[in-house]
Amino acid sequence: MKTIDELIAEGVTGKRVFVRADLNVPLSGTTITDDGRIRAVQPTVEKLVAAGARVVVASHLGRPKGAPDPAFSLAPAAARLGELIGADVAFATDTVGESARATVAGLGDGQVAVLENLRFNPGETSKDDAERGAFADQLAELADLYVGDGFGAVHRKHASVFDLPARLPHAAGDLIATEVGVLKKLTENVERPYAVVLGGSKVSDKLGVIDHLLERADRILIGGGMAYTFLKAQGHEVGSSLLQEDQIPAVLEYLKRAEDKGVEFVLPVDVVVSETFPDLKAKAPTEHRTVPADAMPAGFIGLDNGPETNKLYASKLADAATVFWNGPMGVFEHPDYAEGTRAVAQALVDSSGFSVVGGGDSAAAVRTLGFDENAFGHISTGGGASLEYLEGKTLPGLAALED
Numbered sequence: 575m576k577t578i579d580e581l582i583a584e585g586v587t588g589k590r591v592f593v594r595a596d597l598n599v600p601l602s603g604t605t606i607t608d609d610g611r612i613r614a615v616q617p618t619v620e621k622l623v624a625a626g627a628r629v630v631v632a633s634h635l636g637r638p639k640g641a642p643d644p645a646f647s648l649a650p651a652a653a654r655l656g657e658l659i660g661a662d663v664a665f666a667t668d669t670v671g672e673s674a675r676a677t678v679a680g681l682g683d684g685q686v687a688v689l690e691n692l693r694f695n696p697g698e699t700s701k702d703d704a705e706r707g708a709f710a711d712q713l714a715e716l717a718d719l720y721v722g723d724g725f726g727a728v729h730r731k732h733a734s735v736f737d738l739p740a741r742l743p744h745a746a747g748d749l750i751a752t753e754v755g756v757l758k759k760l761t762e763n764v765e766r767p768y769a770v771v772l773g774g775s776k777v778s779d780k781l782g783v784i785d786h787l788l789e790r791a792d793r794i795l796i797g798g799g800m801a802y803t804f805l806k807a808q809g810h811e812v813g814s815s816l817l818q819e820d821q822i823p824a825v826l827e828y829l830k831r832a833e834d835k836g837v838e839f840v841l842p843v844d845v846v847v848s849e850t851f852p853d854l855k856a857k858a859p860t861e862h863r864t865v866p867a868d869a870m871p872a873g874f875i876g877l878d879n880g881p882e883t884n885k886l887y888a889s890k891l892a893d894a895a896t897v898f899w900n901g902p903m904g905v906f907e908h909p910d911y912a913e914g915t916r917a918v919a920q921a922l923v924d925s926s927g928f929s930v931v932g933g934g935d936s937a938a939a940v941r942t943l944g945f946d947e948n949a950f951g952h953i954s955t956g957g958g959a960s961l962e963y964l965e966g967k968t969l970p971g972l973a974a975l976e977d
């Protein structure tokens with residue numbers, strides 16, 4: 575992979591450089607609740623600015639349905655990028671339309687623009703190669719060079735991640751280089767005991783990684799929205815909790831294989847439940863209680879690991895030499911359901927092992943709960959991306975950056 579420094583050395587002054595970032599930041603309305611992913615791409619943007627490039631930053635945000643949706647606008651992220659780099663950042667209100675073309679044409683050397691959410695165009699995420707390719711052709715008209723730096727999205731075979739770099743001279747940004755450098759260590763000689771903590775809400779995306787982890791990890795701790803498919807598979811009531819019913823046979827097979835292989839599989843022993851999903855914006859106190867994980871009342875939603883589980887998980891992490899953690903242990907955005915996530919973060923801070931925290935929300939959780947980023951070995955901007963990297967899968971967004 576060509577580095578951004580090599581690309582700059584070849585000459586970028588006056589050239590339009592498309593930077594595929596991952597600005598998929600958590601929002602409360604239009605307020606960014608954690609700007610970590612914007613700060614992560616800042617060095618790449620600043621290097622290009624200093625070199626006199628005309629920088630066109632593009633990203634997805636959330637999962638809009640292939641059409642404009644103001645709730646998923648990148649305008650707040652563009653404004654924040656401007657604050658961080660201390661310069662005006664132009665914002666195009668579309669992705670490949672009139673506004674994008676005019677905004678890019680208006681850039682001077684060393685100036686920056688952000689395009690509107692790439693996923694407002696159905697071509698971005700299309701499974702049809704031709705449809706994705708047609709969108710990539712339109713994006714390619716906006717730039718002379720391409721820099722891939724959206725590590726959190728490199729596992730997606732999307733137009734801006736996979737098809738566009740094939741159409742332009744390309745390089746990897748500093749964020750991708752750093753992320754890959756750290757994760758590579760976990761695929762080589764990992765120090766044992768190696769524990770992996772999995773939670774979050776993208777259950778269908780991430781359950782499959784356990785198949786691989788059973789060959790690598792010594793301990794697998796499950797929490798967050800992922801736990802309930804396991805509890806259900808064991809025959810327990812899970813009420814209205816997140817559930818991936820079609821994955822129950824796979825989950826039973828994982829539990830059996832873990833036993834055969836001597837991999838320790840740890841599930842919650844108690845959970846915090848409520849009858850309703852909390853309002854994450856108002857954050858008003860909620861009615862909730864802690865119940866044993868094998869005795870959840872019907873109709874209730876599991877929203878966090880309980881205190882006994884928190885103690886158990888801390889004990890399983892205390893002596894781990896290496897820990898990889900993706901996915902919050904509960905709906906940490908609400909204070910009533912943040913303790914499970916806080917407990918795992920604290921356990922990693924207290925342990926002397928090397929810890930990697932991966933994922934947009936996991937990283938945001940660690941920061942918004944007040945932990946010092948430097949207390950962790952590495953905070954990765956990508957959850958799904960780092961899990962798939964650890965699986966040894968070919969990631970479309972990295973493969974596309976190879977020379």
Ligand SMILES: Nc1ncnc2c1ncn2[C@@H]1O[C@H](COP(=O)(O)OP(=O)(O)O)[C@@H](O)[C@H]1O
Pocket residue numbers: 773774775776777797798799800816876877878900901902903904905906907932933934935936937956957958
């Ligand atoms: N029990 C649960 N039920 C529903 N959502 C949950 C639960 N536990 C955690 N979550 C949610 O998971 C989300 C993060 O999941 P995910 O996107 O998979 O993680 P990451 O971004 O770190 O990869 C958070 O918004 C959190 O509220």
Ligand SMILES: O=C(OP(=O)(O)O)[C@H](O)COP(=O)(O)O
Pocket residue numbers: 596598636637726727730776932933934935955956957958959
């Ligand atoms: O938030 C992201 O991934 P993550 O939650 O696995 O860290 C990335 O921005 C990718 O988003 P996607 O999972 O909607 O493709």
